[in-house]
Amino acid sequence: MQYNIQIKKLPGNEDIGMPKKMSEWAAGFDLHAAVTEPTVLKPGERALIPTGFSMAMPKQCEAQIRPRSGLAYKHGITCLNSPGTIDADYRGEVKVLLINHGQEPFTIERNERVAQMVIQIVPQISIQQVEELSETDRGEGGFGHTGV
Template sequence: MQVAVINRSHHPLPAYQTEHAAGLDVRANLDAAVTLAPLERALIPTGLYLEIPPGYEAQVRPRSGLAYKHGIGIVNSPGTIDADYRGEVKVLLVNLSNEPFVVQDGERIAQLVFARHETVQWQQVAELSETGRGAGGYGSTGTR
């Protein structure tokens, strides 16, 4: 799959870190370090601009190492970058730990995973088909 990209950062393009990795690691593009206090959010620029093919999205996902070691996540995870968006890719980080965290320029802060998606055409009906589960949800499958 080919994706057109403009890289206005001073870092290499996102890259897969291992042969079978699903996500490309994305780096922070900062003029100065950003400190996230506990429970604070910040929109971190990457300097990347994408032209995603129609029928695809780029999912912005947290990095497991940052989550495990520092409690750093992404507020709207996974975030979606639509095929018609042409602005800068930014990552909405949140500090879920009890300690401040400093985001450094060039730090790998997220992953991009590209995925195909369908476009829905609604079909309004009066009733839905029956299933064994029915309307049971939120833990209902483990109670019998």
């Protein structure tokens, strides 16, 4: 099944690239920075980077904003709150929350690819309060209880 995602470029961002898959089987669409001037992220700093577009998607979808592996590996640039969720009813500008975990300042240029967006299907869920839960072998064991 194919889902249609509508992209609206915001005024002043006609030069910013559309979200785009960089290979035939890529899961994510690369997102471009719509910064008005180069933005320097010093080590440990974070910034909310605009993408220059807003979007509409079917109610059964969500968009997840994730880091680009090349920026993370080469420069220590990643997304906070990753993956960030964009709900189907949000109509504001899509923005990317980046942080510099590297040792050097990193400059974000206009139209630079800064993150990727993966569209996911969100199942319809019903939450039910109960008095008891079913038993399992694991039980309440968590946080390393298996020895890993």
